[in-house]
Amino acid sequence: MNTAVSLSKxxxxxxxxxxxxxxxxxxxxCGDCVAVIGPNGAGKTTILKIINGLIKQTSGEIEIFNEKIxxxxxxxxxxxxxxxxxxxxxxxxxxxxxxxxxxxxYGIFKNxxxxxxxxxxxxxxxxxxxxxxxxxxxxxSGGEAQKLSIARVLVQEAKLILMDEPLSNLDNKAQKDIxxxxxxxxxxxxxxxxxxxxxxxxxxxxCNKILFMSNGEIVKFGKKEEIFDNKLFQxxxxx
Amino acid sequence: MEFLDFFNYSFFNRALIMSILGGISCGIIGVWILLLNIPxxxxxxxxxxxxxxxxxxxxxxxxxLCGFIFCVTSALFIxxxxxxxxxxxxxxxxxxxxxxxxxxxxxxxxxKDYRAEVLGFMWGNILTASWNDVILSTxxxxxxxxxxxxxxxxxxxxxxxxxxxxxxGIPEKLIFYVLLxxxxxxxxxxxxxxxxxxxxSLIAIPSASAxxxxxxxxxxxxxxxxxxxxxxxxxxxxxxxxxxPVGATIILISCVLFLTSVLFSKKRNYEKKTFF
Ligand SMILES: Nc1ncnc2c1ncn2[C@@H]1O[C@H](COP(=O)(O)OP(=O)(O)OP(=O)(O)O)[C@@H](O)[C@H]1O
Ligand SMILES: [Mg+2]
Numbered sequence: 217m218n219t220a221v222s223l224s225k226x227x228x229x230x231x232x233x234x235x236x237x238x239x240x241x242x243x244x245x246c247g248d249c250v251a252v253i254g255p256n257g258a259g260k261t262t263i264l265k266i267i268n269g270l271i272k273q274t275s276g277e278i279e280i281f282n283e284k285i286x287x288x289x290x291x292x293x294x295x296x297x298x299x300x301x302x303x304x305x306x307x308x309x310x311x312x313x314x315x316x317x318x319x320x321x322y323g324i325f326k327n328x329x330x331x332x333x334x335x336x337x338x339x340x341x342x343x344x345x346x347x348x349x350x351x352x353x354x355x356x357s358g359g360e361a362q363k364l365s366i367a368r369v370l371v372q373e374a375k376l377i378l379m380d381e382p383l384s385n386l387d388n389k390a391q392k393d394i395x396x397x398x399x400x401x402x403x404x405x406x407x408x409x410x411x412x413x414x415x416x417x418x419x420x421x422x423c424n425k426i427l428f429m430s431n432g433e434i435v436k437f438g439k440k441e442e443i444f445d446n447k448l449f450q451x452x453x454x455x
Numbered sequence: 456m457e458f459l460d461f462f463n464y465s466f467f468n469r470a471l472i473m474s475i476l477g478g479i480s481c482g483i484i485g486v487w488i489l490l491l492n493i494p495x496x497x498x499x500x501x502x503x504x505x506x507x508x509x510x511x512x513x514x515x516x517x518x519x520l521c522g523f524i525f526c527v528t529s530a531l532f533i534x535x536x537x538x539x540x541x542x543x544x545x546x547x548x549x550x551x552x553x554x555x556x557x558x559x560x561x562x563x564x565x566x567k568d569y570r571a572e573v574l575g576f577m578w579g580n581i582l583t584a585s586w587n588d589v590i591l592s593t594x595x596x597x598x599x600x601x602x603x604x605x606x607x608x609x610x611x612x613x614x615x616x617x618x619x620x621x622x623x624g625i626p627e628k629l630i631f632y633v634l635l636x637x638x639x640x641x642x643x644x645x646x647x648x649x650x651x652x653x654x655x656s657l658i659a660i661p662s663a664s665a666x667x668x669x670x671x672x673x674x675x676x677x678x679x680x681x682x683x684x685x686x687x688x689x690x691x692x693x694x695x696x697x698x699x700p701v702g703a704t705i706i707l708i709s710c711v712l713f714l715t716s717v718l719f720s721k722k723r724n725y726e727k728k729t730f731f
Contacts, residue, residue, distance in 0.1 A: 268622045290624030297618065306490070307672045308615050316612045320623035324609040352670040353615075372623060 218246040219282060220376055220408040221267055226276035228262065228432075236262055237432045240276070246375075249402050249409040249422045251440075254429035260412045261298055263429070264378045267410070268293045280376065291320050294374030298381050298412075300361040304354035310364055311336060311349045317372035335371055343367045343397050359390030366397055370405070377401070379411040383418050395420045466582055467695070470648075473584040474687030476592035477645050478661075481654065482680030483599050484638040485662030486672070490614045495548040496533065496635070497642075497658040502552055503529035504643045505651030506559035508576045512569050513562050518576065522651075523643035529555060530635040534628075578702045579650025581691060591644050595637075602637060603676070606630060614672065653702040657683055660709040664716035682712050 226240040237259050244250055252260050265271040266278065269285040280289050294317075314336050318328065340346045343363045348356065356364060362382050369377055379398070383391045395418065402409060402422040410427075413419060419426075419440075426443040428436040436443055462468060488497050507525025511518030529551050536547040563573055575583070603610065609630040612620040620627040645654050665679035690705030 270618060270622055287624040287626060290622065293623065295619060295622040297616075297622075303492075305666060305670070306615075307666070307670045307675050308611065309670070312611055312672075313615055315608070316615060316619070316623070316625070319608040319612055320625055324606065324612070324625060374623075 220244050220246045220248065220280065221410075222277075222279040222282075223263075223266070224277045226266060226273045226278065228266065228271065229274045235432055237266070237273070240434060242427070242434065242437065244408060244410070244425075246281075246408055247406060248425050249411070249420070250425045250427050251419045251423045252410055252412045252427045252429065253414075253416065254435075258429040259432040260429055261380055262432075264295070264380055264410060264412065267376075268295050268378060270295075291372070292375045294369030294372050294377040294407075296362070296365040296369060296377070296379045296382055298384070300358065300365065302353045302356070302361065306352060306354045308353055309349070310340070310345060310351050310353060310356070313353055313364055314340065314349075314367045314371055317368040317370070317374075320372045336367075339367045339370045342400070343370070344393065358385045359387070359393065362386065362390070362394055363397070366394070366401070370401065373405070375407055377407050377409045379409065381412050381414065383413065383415075391418065398422065466584075467691075469584045469586065469589055470581045470691055470701075471688065472589050473581050473592060473648050474691055475684050476589070476596050477581075477649055477657070478684030478687045479596050479680045480592070480599055480641040481645070481649075481657040482661045482665075482683035483603070483676050484641055485658040485660075485683070486665065486675050486679050487610075487614070487634055487638065488658060489662045489666060490672075491617075491631075493533075493548065494659060495552060496530070496638075497655045499533070499548045499552040499555065500526050500530055500639055500642045501651050501655045501658075502555040502559060504639070504646055505576055506555040506562070507643070508646055508651065509559050509562035509566065509573065512572055513566055518572075519643055519646055522576075522646050523640065525555070526639035526643045527636055530639045531632060533635075534631070575650070576646055577650055577652050578700065579646065579648050579653055581648045581687070581701055581705075584648045588644070588648055592648075595641050595644050599637060599641070602633065606633075610634070611672065649705075650702055653706055656706045656709065657686070660706070660713050661686065664709075664713040667716045667720040682709065682716075686712060 221242065221244040223240050223242040226237055228237040229235055240263065254260055262271060266273055267280065269290060278285060280293065283289050315328065318332055337346065337349070340349055343366050345360055345363050345367060348360060353364065382394050386394065398409065398411065398420045399422045401407060411420065424440055425438065426440050427434065428443070488494060504522035504526040507522035508518035510525065511521030532551060533548055536550070566573060609625055612625045613627050613630055617627055617631065642654055649657060661682035662679040664682050665675045668678055669675050686705050686709035689708050690701055693699065694701040694704040
């Protein structure tokens, strides 16, 4: 099995020497779908940002698809950040934001062909925002904004997808939509997915592994079934 | 003097051309500064350029060149300072701004014999533009527009969200810094004609007006440039007829255009009434 993400002995300390991540060792295989779970401030967002190079670790090694992080590797990582706030008057349309995914895949100098425009439209259809293609992004609802982020990552054809709480602030219907789309991506694209969630009941059915974090440490990492059987975990989450 | 007589003077024609060129460049970089949410950068850059010009005068080096060096250096410091101090961009920019203002005024104090030049760099005077200024301004406009055409996908990505651009491997830092360097060039090139203090207004106000009127970035560039050009040309004519200071007239006209654009921003007024 090929390794998608390999973190070894990752430490992250702030300037004021507070430990944010302590001794993280983690190997995620290609094709895994990992639910990342833990209380507020556990370090879930931080670990995603370490994986895509937005934050530089204090010590330790990272490899993505067996390579050091570079722009070439980042082109294969799709990132859906925790906060989806857009300036309400931002003069940028949904279509343009989706096209950023293509700019990541092809580089910023390639002109889009008709086929690329078709890809953008098809993807928008798949995630259910086709009618909004020409809408300015600031006008989207929270759920629509999440779908937009997913569409952007889909056209990027990212092999590793990092989703930071894609369900927060969404109503039940929107949550179900996002989970269904995630399942669909997983089946169709065979991508490796890390998805940060707050609630165990929200885990998409495609998830095969669970990473439980607390206080900047990995408390538990393993197959979904094993973790669900684990006493510690049941206590922590009062299952 | 008859109205049309103005065109018989080559200094007036030069000023007219400078209005168009300066208006286009300021209008465009204003859009970047507004959408990147770094409004203070225009202030910091123009004051750095001004401080540089004062340093040039004091040391006997070409003041515009010196202004350019100060402007670029300070623009390139903004992000690293913010990262090191963990302060928001706008805070590191205002730090830089205060520092530059301190330097500028220190040197003005030391430059007792150069009052006219000092004021020239502070307020500028578009009527004193030389053919050399016109050529440099033309070059700046050509560079700006080529940059937008060649890099428009990268620019779109960073205007949308710098963090996402960086995360998906788009050369965000490179584009951001090139964008700042081009903006610095425009600011220092117009030190003579528009002035270190007034140029900030010409960057901020037209783009803010354009922001009221459109949801498309391309259209925003056009409207912003158009408003800046109209302000400059109208300011030029009004000040020639009334003998008011030209720079101040330009800025006041752009403010009037801004207020008008807020009034005419019907779409938004309508939405506010419907939803809130
Ligand atoms: N830029 C920063 N500088 C210093 N400390 C930070 C920074 N960002 C996050 N932290 C700290 O790092 C810890 C982990 O934060 P992180 O955002 O990764 O938590 P999280 O698990 O994503 O929490 P949440 O569920 O609230 O999103 C927190 O204690 C937070 O205070
Ligand atoms: Mg988080």
